[in-house]
Amino acid sequence: MEEFEYADYVSEEVIVPDEKLGKYNMPFIVFPFLFLFIYIINNGTVGFMAGIDEFFTAQNLFLVFTAGFLAHEMLHFLAWQALTGIPIQEFRIGIRWNSFTPVIGCQRPMTLNPFRFGLILPFVVLGVVPMILAFYWVNTWLLFAGTIFMAWASADILIFILIWKANKKSFVEMHRTKLGSIVFNPRESIGEIVS
Secondary structure, eight states, rough: OOOOOOGGGGEEHHHOOOOGGHHHHHHHHHHHGGHHEEEEEHHSSSHHHHHHHHSSSHHHHHHHHHHHHHHHHHHHHHHHHHHHHGGGGGGEEETTTTTTEEEEEEESSSHHHHHHHHHHHHHIIIIIIHHHHHHHTTTHHHHHHHHHHHHHHHHHHHHHOOOOOOTTTTTEEOOSSSSSEEEEEEEGGGTOOOO
């Protein structure tokens, strides 16, 4: 675990303002649904429509969203904890009320690359992988699950893009009330003298 001293860094909020949340987040929510049309073009409507009837029941949706919430947040946590060595008790799970989204965060900043990897992991594991398998096995369950979980990870993708150009020596933590992060840039990288 790399040492972090607040005095050696300058913090910068990298967030999406609440009033622009829908505008910036919507493309990442809508994008996965394009795969439904590609699937229909490749495999026809009969199996697709039967899959809708089988998948979209109250019981299945409750299971998908409950299990999905737990799996999504656990993937964030496991990646961040494993890659940084930050103690488990430093992590917190909660709800970001302005967007009604579950969030897990760490009480201390972490290095940039582990943060990025942990941020994107649920999108890949729960979204991209099932989507690829759905096309390979012609499986509507995996198609719908992949679509839901890719859309669910839209906020993570947006945060990933927001911190794309951050200094490699920076530390990052999830913003506690807004969609975004707090980036801690080394003082020497912005021309300040480290005391």
